[in-house]
Amino acid sequence: MKLEEIPIDKIFISKANVRTRQVEADLDKLMANIKRVGLIHPVIVFKADDKYELIVGQRRYLACKKLGWEKIPAIVTGVMDETKGRILSLSEGIHRKELPAADLMDAIEALYMKYGSPKAIADELGVSEATVRKWLPLSLAPQPLKEMIKEKKIKPSDARKALAVGGTNGKKIVEIAKEITKLTAPEKRRLVDIATEKPDAPPEKLLEEVKKPYVEEKIIIHLTPKYAKALDNASKDLGLDREDVAKTAVIDWLTMRGFVTPE
Numbered sequence: 001m002k003l004e005e006i007p008i009d010k011i012f013i014s015k016a017n018v019r020t021r022q023v024e025a026d027l028d029k030l031m032a033n034i035k036r037v038g039l040i041h042p043v044i045v046f047k048a049d050d051k052y053e054l055i056v057g058q059r060r061y062l063a064c065k066k067l068g069w070e071k072i073p074a075i076v077t078g079v080m081d082e083t084k085g086r087i088l089s090l091s092e093g094i095h096r097k098e099l100p101a102a103d104l105m106d107a108i109e110a111l112y113m114k115y116g117s118p119k120a121i122a123d124e125l126g127v128s129e130a131t132v133r134k135w136l137p138l139s140l141a142p143q144p145l146k147e148m149i150k151e152k153k154i155k156p157s158d159a160r161k162a163l164a165v166g167g168t169n170g171k172k173i174v175e176i177a178k179e180i181t182k183l184t185a186p187e188k189r190r191l192v193d194i195a196t197e198k199p200d201a202p203p204e205k206l207l208e209e210v211k212k213p214y215v216e217e218k219i220i221i222h223l224t225p226k227y228a229k230a231l232d233n234a235s236k237d238l239g240l241d242r243e244d245v246a247k248t249a250v251i252d253w254l255t256m257r258g259f260v261t262p263e
Contacts, residue, residue: 003042005071006052011045011061014053031063039064042073052076101138102150108132109139130237137163142170145177154181157240161188165195165206175203183210189244190214221246 043057052074054061064072111121118136122129138149138159145162148154154162158180165180166173180188187210194209195201201209223231235242254260
């Protein structure tokens with residue numbers, strides 16, 4: 001690999017680039033920043049005949065092009081197949097936290113179809129396996145749910161709850177997803193709890209139960225910084241609220257130790 005100044009008009013965007021949505025969102029801000037401080041991170045390309053195929057830095061390339069630059073700093077790497085290009089593009093997107101959820105889901109799904117295991121994807125991307133596992137269920141979710149996420153009709157966190165409630169029943173997952181955004185935060189947590197206790201209950205029954213009065217005790221747990229940080233890390237990796245992670249841990253422990261009385 002080597003750093004070169006290459007003509008912008010000889011660059012084309014690779015099909016392996018995982019960013020396909022919101023490509024030009026806030027591009028004016030990026031242009032203003034580049035105009036003020038220059039291009040800090042070069043784009044990454046590889047030679048394709050007399051042109052250059054861009055793998056990483058699509059937005060930076062577009063911003064510089066709109067600014068009228070004739071050349072752009074680029075790391076020129078060896079030719080790579082689409083899978084390797086997708087991995088490189090996705091890896092940078094994850095670490096720079098720029099990718100929309102929809103692009104991230106599509107990319108992880110494609111890599112899962114290639115490698116078949118979260119660990120293999122994590123190793124290739126240089127991220128934790130927990131990060132891959134956090135997004136993989138959404139990547140493999142029923143298509144109607146994925147479309148809801150892409151169209152921003154549902155948050156990824158609510159989509160994960162719908163998956164937890166619906167299990168392997170695709171129709172149930174979609175029906176819950178359509179209704180879960182109307183619930184309050186406590187009702188959403190209650191919905192997951194009821195579904196855990198009554199996994200075979202139909203969506204309408206679960207939603208009916210959620211609206212009924214119920215008793216819930218609030219417990220305050222004091223943690224040392226070490227465990228508080230661990231809780232934050234788990235919350236981030238799993239895409240869940242801290243309270244949900246702590247609650248699940250307590251329930252699992254009580255169940256495993258036999259303290260839960262069967263109803």
